[in-house]
Amino acid sequence: MIVGIDLGTTHSLSGISSPDGGRLFPNPHGDLLTPSVISVDGDSVLVGQAACDRLVSHPEQSIAGFKRWMGTSRETRLGDRTFRPEELSALVLRALVADAEAATGQTVTEAVISVPAYFSDAQRKATRAAGELAGIRVERLINEPTAAALAYGLQQREGEGRFLVLDLGGGTFDVSILELFDGVVEVHASAGDNFLGGEDFLELLVETFARDSAVDMAQLARREAGQLRRRLEAAKRALTGHQQAEIQLQIDGRSVQWQIEEARFAQLAEPLMQRMRTPIERAMRDARLTPDKLDEIVLVGGATRMPMVSRLVTRMFGRLPLRHINPDQTVALGATVAAGLKARDEHLSEVILTDVCPYTLGTQVTKQSGDGQSRGGFFHPIIQRNSAVPVSREDEFYPVSEGQRQLMIEVYQGESPLVANNIKLGALQLAIDTKLPKAQNGVTVRFTYDINGLLQVEARVHASGQRHELVLEQNPGLLDAGQIAERLAALSALKIHPRDQQQNLALVARAERIYEEHLHHRERVQDWLMQFRTALDSQDLRLIADHRGRLAEALQSIEAEG
Known part of the structure; x- marks a missing residue:
């Protein structure tokens, strides 16, 4: 079976092509989005939501954002082991493949993986190496903007058309100009910034909070810094639909309450917005197009939900962009179409995809x-x-x-x-x-x-x-065939919990994070954790499910209080 995978900086998804369109697979928690986060717990590796919560409770053993290091020889120490970016990505891929196999009952042998259009030669080869380390064949990579065009079905439109696709994800920004005619998706120009994404807007909020609240980030414990980033990420998301957002937390030994208005956030982010303008203008120049020659503008990536992004596009092109597909899922849905085309699915019309050297x-x-x-x-x-x-x-x-x-x-x-x-x-x-x-x-x-x-x-x-x-075929700093085989054997020896344990592990990690964050609820959370661990030790599935539901509700009530 060939699956389509969106291997993202902050979240990843997998799916297959079906007669009713792309079908995305849920992870063990029932979510389509799997956080691209890895955490080491003794001899075990956690992937996804459980690892995400451990970013706060166990920051020295957890890591996120490693997609930005693809194509480099950087190593990250988690526990007693060091991991290259390809290996961390391979662990995410293995989790996505397990989700696909659990949903279909079939074995995944191959994947089409999406990559930023502006990924370099070394970054693309590192992505293929991650697939090999995950035990799957990756013969085809598809640029994320091209995948977005397939998700929108632009190749099925009547007549010809030129489209500008803007993809602002968690860690990268891509611009592609595509022309579609007679079943051909032809890329005319690509540009981008491999170090511009939602994480940079979050970092801007962190810096602003620290300045306003007189908090020295360099002196904060990693746990406190992780807690702050999680709260500010929630505030950033709140600003997509509200004029202001507010957070209140215990940090640096004191209680701090802080709020920010969307207008101020947009003003502070103006340098980041200028960095977005530059590759857009460059792609338009390279394609020798003026704004009036574009038929549609498509926004992709979760960070495009920020109102300032729509305002930028409207100012530059004098029209509203397309955004009726969930921006978090667009690339993954397009990757499933590309996987279906590679598998020659009968329900898909033949599409010719061309590309450019970025x-x-x-x-x-x-x-x-x-x-x-x-x-x-x-x-x-x-x-x-x-x-x-x-x-x-x-x-x-x-x-x-x-x-x-x-x-x-x-x-x-x-x-x-x-x-x-x-x-x-x-x-x-x-x-x-x-x-x-x-x-x-x-x-x-x-x-x-x-x-x-x-x-x-x-x-x-x-x-x-x-x-x-x-x-x-090989770039400096990348793994060769022998090194891939050696590291594949090492990864295979790691203990990764089966899917049916993931919900329990994630709930324990969530409870530990809430214990870390909420001082006045610590005794209650500790008691709940003890009861849940007792249920786990009983190995009674019905009892475990009952305790899991009650613990999840209790934790939700604490988080709802803020």
Whole structure:
């Protein structure tokens, strides 16, 4: 079975294509959204809501937001183990796969996973590696804005159309301009910011609260900081439908009450909104479009619920955006369509999906300045960003000086005129004929970039006709095949609780968090926890279910009090 997965920064979802549309699978708690959070409890790993609550009660053993580190070699220590971003993502994927298998009774063998359109080559490869570590095959990645277009059924519209898709998730912001015609979804331009999302707006509230309330965040215990962030996240969500939000909590040894108006929040967030404008304008320039040439504007991602986002779009384009599908579910529903297309489901009409290379690819060159001096370190583009893939481009290069015996073709990815500010992907060293004048000692270099993100570099020396080739399947800092196999074995040894225990684990974690947050309810919560643990020890399923329901109601009553 092939599933579609939205592997998000804050939440993740899975589903399959069905004759009635995309079908998303609930987790053990009955929710479609699974928090992208991992927590280690001794020799066990918790995923989702239970781990989310432990961010407050056990912050040293819990982690969220690791999608932002994909494509890097960063390691996070949780308990006695360290985890790479691919491994943390793999644990989330394993939970989603378990939910899919529990809902269908079938074995999941493959997945189509959505990624931000502006994900780099290394980040895409890391996502595939996470799939391998989760025990599933990932042959296809789909850009999140393209998935959103499929979810809205834009490919089924009559005639042609151009659409701007804005995807503001928990950790990333994507812009894509798509054209649809005759069953073809063609991407014309992509832009974005891999470090702009709902988390940054939350961080802005944290900084504002700390400034207004004279709280030194650096001196707070991690538990108190986690409690504060959770309360401010609730306030941020409240501002989507109310003019102001208020929180009250015990922090830094005192009781603090704080409120913020939506108008002030929008004013404070103006620098973040400007960061949103920049990739939108860049994508429009790259696609050579004016606002009046767009047929629709689509908003995707939970953070687009903030009123300031709709206001920005309305000011820029003079119209209201489409947002009638739940923005948290749009990408996942589109991923299920892509999974159905890959499985050749009969109920789906054939759709051709094209894509673009999100970054410019090129090499380093030396240039001669006006004073006759040679200066190196300049970036020479060969494949420009937003070129439709697959794409192949070539250019000619020559030695800098007479008698030069080697020519180094260094491969870079980025948009800066200087290679020092771009990402080096690899290098190809060539021997050249020093007997010839440098004007005849040239090399033709061809870059070929395919739909799977594989870059092939080919160099042909003019004098000898000799060909050299470099295939960039691996980026610095990523796991190779041997390391993936080794880490897969290590992950397989971890104890992950079965689905039927997840509700109990999550409820215990929630009770522990509420015990941490509500000082005046501690004795009651402790008594309730003791009774629930006694029920768990009895292994009487009916008794456990009864205690679970009563404990959940009791905890809900405390949280409702604020």
